[in-house]
Amino acid sequence: SAAAPPVPRLPPFAGCAPTSVELLPRENGTILLLVREADLPQLLPTLRNFEHRFNARFRYPYVLLSAPDEPPFSAHFRAKIAEAVHPGATLEFGTVPREHWRIPDWLDEEEVRQGFAKQAAKGVQYGGREGYHHMCRFYSGLFARHELLQKYEWYWRLEPGVRFYCSVTYDPFRFLAQRNQTYGFVITLIDDLNTLPSLFPTVERYVQESGTVPTDMWDFFTRAKNGQKGYSASFPPLPFLLAAPCLSLLKLEGKYLPVNADRCHFWTNFEIGHLPFFRSQPYQDLFDALDRSGGFYTERWGDAPVRTIALGLLEGADKVHYFEDFAYRHDWFMHCPERKELGCECVPIPRLAGCVVLHVC
Ligand code: GDP
Ligand code: MN
Numbered sequence: 001s002a003a004a005p006p007v008p009r010l011p012p013f014a015g016c017a018p019t020s021v022e023l024l025p026r027e028n029g030t031i032l033l034l035v036r037e038a039d040l041p042q043l044l045p046t047l048r049n050f051e052h053r054f055n056a057r058f059r060y061p062y063v064l065l066s067a068p069d070e071p072p073f074s075a076h077f078r079a080k081i082a083e084a085v086h087p088g089a090t091l092e093f094g095t096v097p098r099e100h101w102r103i104p105d106w107l108d109e110e111e112v113r114q115g116f117a118k119q120a121a122k123g124v125q126y127g128g129r130e131g132y133h134h135m136c137r138f139y140s141g142l143f144a145r146h147e148l149l150q151k152y153e154w155y156w157r158l159e160p161g162v163r164f165y166c167s168v169t170y171d172p173f174r175f176l177a178q179r180n181q182t183y184g185f186v187i188t189l190i191d192d193l194n195t196l197p198s199l200f201p202t203v204e205r206y207v208q209e210s211g212t213v214p215t216d217m218w219d220f221f222t223r224a225k226n227g228q229k230g231y232s233a234s235f236p237p238l239p240f241l242l243a244a245p246c247l248s249l250l251k252l253e254g255k256y257l258p259v260n261a262d263r264c265h266f267w268t269n270f271e272i273g274h275l276p277f278f279r280s281q282p283y284q285d286l287f288d289a290l291d292r293s294g295g296f297y298t299e300r301w302g303d304a305p306v307r308t309i310a311l312g313l314l315e316g317a318d319k320v321h322y323f324e325d326f327a328y329r330h331d332w333f334m335h336c337p338e339r340k341e342l343g344c345e346c347v348p349i350p351r352l353a354g355c356v357v358l359h360v361c
Pocket of ligand 1: 036067135159269
């Protein structure tokens with residue numbers, strides 16, 4: 001692969017940002033966004049913040065994808081994005097292929113659509129939104145097949161509305177690469193059981209039928225299950241707003257693991273991943289098996305629990321990194337470290353495992 005072009009050192013940021021940063025060498029990574037044109041008002045502040053806190057220095061390219069049932073991004077949208085990021089940023093705009101964004105042939109479309117209404121009536125979060133089902137399926141496996149990602153080895157997923165509250169002073173792609181790791185997360189959340197009642201059993205069946213030999217992390221997941229520490233069909237589904245960050249992130253032999261893979265998951269709206277793993281046969285085979293079972297539509301399986309289960313099954317704890325030092329927020333969930341030197345806009349409240357926002361740079 002071609003060497004990355006030299007990256008000029010930038011002058012220090014004014015205000016909240018740090019001054020020291022390791023710019024070279026870089027990894028073959030991209031910042032990945034799946035967005036709607038209508039997301040623009042939330043997207044612009046997120047991009048400005050992401051640039052300020054990281055990418056104005058590291059200058060990774062962007063891939064922005066739209067759904068095929070929406071018009072391609074307008075010239076206005078593209079111009080606004082270009083204004084929000086560093087001058088000369090590489091921006092690639094693409095569309096998810098139609099066959100990756102529709103109810104698959106092996107399901108009865110009519111029945112599935114009636115099912116969406118039932119899910120909505122039962123209070124399954126986003127269960128009534130067809131686009132959301134497509135999004136979850138896409139990010140669960142199909143994204144890794146997208147043509148615009150083929151030339152990349154790493155992706156960092158970003159979403160409208162996200163904010164970073166401290167500067168990221170090193171290259172997290174490089175950090176993972178040097179440690180030979182596959183995946184990084186910041187926040188774990190507990191999912192509402194009614195979105196995925198049959199996911200874990202489906203995976204267990206797949207493990208048996210495929211003869212997959214699970215990793216140490218898988219052991220841990222099933223131990224949690226057998227101990228009835230939350231994974232249980234009779235566990236009362238939490239209303240979404242009561243779903244709490246998994247404060248029970250367990251440090252086991254120096255590694256952080258989410259308790260209960262099926263419900264407590266790596267929250268994928270922040271994720272950094274190594275694409276060869278997601279493109280690999282074992283990952284794609286698992287995705288295909290889940291996809292064939294229909295659960296992305298007959299239930300509302302999220303990409304986050306699928307991602308977590310796949311990593312637990314196929315990769316193991318050594319391959320997953322908890323970016324404890326990132327201050328990150330999406331919606332009402334936030335993680336904030338104690339890192340004064342990073343010009344953070346927030347401070348942690350340790351006893352509550354919460355955060356307080358001090359100021360916005
Ligand atoms: P939440 O974060 O799970 O509450 O859901 P979001 O509405 O933020 O959706 C997650 C991501 O997928 C965001 O980046 C959205 O822009 C994107 N997304 C969700 N649904 C659609 C859709 O129907 N079309 C497109 N193009 N993007 C979508
Ligand atoms: Mn979101």
